[in-house]
Amino acid sequence: MSLMPTMIDLLARARVDLRMGLPVVLTTPDQAILALAVEPLDTKRLASLWALGPIALTVTARRAETLKARVYDGDIARIAVPSSADLTWIQAVADPADDLRTPMKGPLRSDRDGDVELHRLAIALTKSARLLPAAVICPLQHPAQFAQSHGLTTLPLAAVAPLMVESSPLHPVAAARLPIAAAEAGRLHIFRPEDGAEEHYAIEIGKPDRSQPVLARLHSACFTGDVLGSLKCDCGPQLHGALTQMGAEGQGVLLYLNQEGRGIGLANKMRAYSLQDQGFDTVEANHRLGFEDDERDFRLGSAILKELGFSSVRLLTNNPNKISMMEKTGIAVTERVPLKVGETVFNREYLATKAAKSGHML
Numbered sequence: 001m002s003l004m005p006t007m008i009d010l011l012a013r014a015r016v017d018l019r020m021g022l023p024v025v026l027t028t029p030d031q032a033i034l035a036l037a038v039e040p041l042d043t044k045r046l047a048s049l050w051a052l053g054p055i056a057l058t059v060t061a062r063r064a065e066t067l068k069a070r071v072y073d074g075d076i077a078r079i080a081v082p083s084s085a086d087l088t089w090i091q092a093v094a095d096p097a098d099d100l101r102t103p104m105k106g107p108l109r110s111d112r113d114g115d116v117e118l119h120r121l122a123i124a125l126t127k128s129a130r131l132l133p134a135a136v137i138c139p140l141q142h143p144a145q146f147a148q149s150h151g152l153t154t155l156p157l158a159a160v161a162p163l164m165v166e167s168s169p170l171h172p173v174a175a176a177r178l179p180i181a182a183a184e185a186g187r188l189h190i191f192r193p194e195d196g197a198e199e200h201y202a203i204e205i206g207k208p209d210r211s212q213p214v215l216a217r218l219h220s221a222c223f224t225g226d227v228l229g230s231l232k233c234d235c236g237p238q239l240h241g242a243l244t245q246m247g248a249e250g251q252g253v254l255l256y257l258n259q260e261g262r263g264i265g266l267a268n269k270m271r272a273y274s275l276q277d278q279g280f281d282t283v284e285a286n287h288r289l290g291f292e293d294d295e296r297d298f299r300l301g302s303a304i305l306k307e308l309g310f311s312s313v314r315l316l317t318n319n320p321n322k323i324s325m326m327e328k329t330g331i332a333v334t335e336r337v338p339l340k341v342g343e344t345v346f347n348r349e350y351l352a353t354k355a356a357k358s359g360h361m362l
């Protein structure tokens with residue numbers, strides 16, 4: 001019995017299944033659906049899905065608004081898939097890449113009435129799998145039998161929903177001394193969540209006194225900025241500026257949270273960049289893709305700080321949401337330390353948009 005997968009294991013498995021283009025079975029006591037992520041969908045699997053019955057394409061309300069499709073279900077919309085629709089049609093509705101070239105996707109008809117909790121779960125799963133937030137869905141009559149005969153992962157809503165809402169507990173895995181350019185007295189700690197999602201890191205500079213507020217930064221991963229030195233954002237200079245300040249003060253802690261692209265993943269961030277090349281700003285691009293402006297979970301930051309023994313911080317940030325999330329999750333912010341570095345001609349508009357639309361302090 002103890003070797004059987006727990007609900008957290010099944011959730012991790014479902015994320016991988018969706019990324020591979022496999023269906024997952026989602027159930028309540030009264031109904032069941034088969035859900036596949038649109039992004040890795042192929043013609044063979046789509047044909048097998050059609051053989052089961054009518055299909056709905058579930059997208060977020062953000063994407064539906066761009067498509068001018070009716071939203072009857074709050075934060076999601078169920079778009080009826082016409083029997084003439086092929087894979088290209090489905091992917092064009094889900095993916096805004098060609099919106100400007102082919103603006104007319106419709107007329108699109110949205111389903112209404114009925115219970116949509118399972119559709120909402122399907123969208124949450126595609127997001128947590130860092131895929132485009134869109135799923136093709138078909139009702140299932142005999143879910144247990146179907147899942148068993150096809151070898152599919154089944155997630156009962158009641159058991160999995162609380163796991164999707166809570167941040168997964170994080171555990172320290174390993175730590176070692178790491179002298180860096182900004183400070184010879186560096187120590188890198190690795191934290192691993194129980195749900196199989198990305199690991200996160202903390203670089204501790206010096207030996208900060210746990211009874212005092214520590215100079216801290218919650219840095220979200222930005223491969224383009226941190227590693228490649230992209231001029232489109234200010235992440236690289238912020239990362240190095242924060243470490244340099246910690247080095248100069250002789251102590252501090254920088255959390256490197258693997259929430260690339262404000263939590264949408266690098267592939268989706270590149271989709272957003274491509275939309276930005278078409279003239280949309282950073283917030284509009286996220287919305288056209290079907291995401292909120294910011295999909296990050298900053299509770300991770302407080303969990304890691306607590307695990308390291310800190311209870312209060314002097315937070316290096318310009319983002320008021322980071323401060324309120326720290327406070328809400330039990331880390332006192334005694335001071336906000338502004339971090340203004342790295343403005344370029346390429347990121348000036350991006351920084352202005354963050355100030356105008358996301359409440360960033362200039």
Ligand SMILES: Nc1nc2c(ncn2[C@@H]2O[C@H](COP(=O)(O)OP(=O)(O)OP(=O)(O)O)[C@@H](O)[C@H]2O)c(=O)[nH]1
Binds near residue numbers: 222235238262316319
């Ligand atoms: N989706 C999306 N993400 C972006 C874009 N540009 C940068 N990012 C991501 O935005 C995040 C920026 O992280 P941070 O610098 O920690 O956060 P912040 O909200 O700017 O707050 P502070 O820097 O603390 O003021 C990183 O995950 C980047 O990968 C963009 O145009 N679209």
Ligand SMILES: [Zn+2]
Binds near residue numbers: 222
């Ligand atoms: Zn960046």
